[in-house]
Amino acid sequence: MxxxxxxxxxxxxxxxxxxxxxxxxxxxATATAVPATSAATKAAxxxxxxxxxxxxxxxxxxxxxxxxxxxxxxxxxxxxxxxANTASEAEVAAALQAAGISxxxxxxxxxxxxxxxxxxxxxxxxxxxxxxxxxxxxxxVDAIVATLTVTP
Amino acid sequence: xxxxPGAATANEALLRRALFALAALSIAATAVELxxxxxxxxxxxxxxxxxxxxxxxxxxxxxxxxxxxxIRAARLLAAAIAxxxxxxxxxxxxxxxxxxxxxxxxxxxxxxxxxxxxxxxxASGAVGPSPVIAPLALANSAALIAxxxxxxxxxxxx
Numbered sequence: 596m597x598x599x600x601x602x603x604x605x606x607x608x609x610x611x612x613x614x615x616x617x618x619x620x621x622x623x624a625t626a627t628a629v630p631a632t633s634a635a636t637k638a639a640x641x642x643x644x645x646x647x648x649x650x651x652x653x654x655x656x657x658x659x660x661x662x663x664x665x666x667x668x669x670x671x672x673x674x675x676x677x678x679a680n681t682a683s684e685a686e687v688a689a690a691l692q693a694a695g696i697s698x699x700x701x702x703x704x705x706x707x708x709x710x711x712x713x714x715x716x717x718x719x720x721x722x723x724x725x726x727x728x729x730x731x732x733x734x735x736v737d738a739i740v741a742t743l744t745v746t747p
Numbered sequence: 748x749x750x751x752p753g754a755a756t757a758n759e760a761l762l763r764r765a766l767f768a769l770a771a772l773s774i775a776a777t778a779v780e781l782x783x784x785x786x787x788x789x790x791x792x793x794x795x796x797x798x799x800x801x802x803x804x805x806x807x808x809x810x811x812x813x814x815x816x817x818i819r820a821a822r823l824l825a826a827a828i829a830x831x832x833x834x835x836x837x838x839x840x841x842x843x844x845x846x847x848x849x850x851x852x853x854x855x856x857x858x859x860x861x862x863x864x865x866x867x868x869x870a871s872g873a874v875g876p877s878p879v880i881a882p883l884a885l886a887n888s889a890a891l892i893a894x895x896x897x898x899x900x901x902x903x904x905x
Binding site: 697698701702705708709728729730731732733735 | 788789845846848849850851852854874875876
């Protein structure tokens with residue numbers, strides 16, 4: 596009887612482990628299932644509602660969503676930058692808001708959460724990889740990074 | 748055909764050792780996974796590390812069980828770890844829910860969606876970066892430790 600109980604508990608435990616692993620698979624599948632047509636539609640809408648910019652300082656090492664021709668990123672090129680390591684969450688939110696980024700307060704929370712950022716890499720690859728997990732629209736990560744600086 | 752009491756005890760001891768080994772493996776694998784995810788950026792993200800520490804203590808107590816008190820303590824810790832796992836599941840769902848508006852597929856519609864729809868998408872992994880069921884890896888370790896204490900000879904020891 597004891598052996599049966601132990602074996603049953605071990606079986607339950609294995610089921611839990613399988614469930615935990617299965618979730619990761621689902622999450623990956625969901626994350627990669629971004630419809631390309633939706634992204635294209637969003638980009639087209641953004642292009643139609645924002646004036647053409649003069650380009651940004653976005654790095655070629657940016658994530659898949661990065662695009663130097665992104666109107667959102669272009670719109671932020673003239674925005675005053677705030678320090679990603681020292682600015683308050685409110686200051687970051689204000690800078691993002693001024694850059695025309697929607698949900699600025701929520702993005703600011705993420706910027707502050709993943710501090711500190713290396714001072715020798717203004718492209719903020721750490722922040723880019725963290726923000727990419729949220730499945731932002733095209734150019735949004737570039738636009739956020741464009742409002743930030745790491746140099747004192 | 749029934750096994751002799753001696754053989755049953757030997758089988759039981761073997762199963763118990765296997766469960767201890769699986770629990771140790773589960774704890775180590777969870778630690779590696781958490782480290783790979785850099786799961787320490789915020790206070791909340793450090794909670795599973797604390798739970799893993801408790802799991803290691805519980806495992807040690809169960810393995811070196813010197814009496815019924817140690818077994819009871821191991822079970823109590825296992826229950827606490829399971830509670831941490833459930834809290835982890837909730838925190839992951841909550842994090843996904845908070846990040847809903849950031850997902851470009853829902854940024855325009857998130858606020859107009861019903862609460863049930865938003866929570867379902869957060870809990871089912873349709874939105875957000877947090878793997879919802881992953882914290883149950885902690886519950887797995889707890890279940891293995893608790894299972895290994897079933898019918899433990901130290902419980903009847905005086």
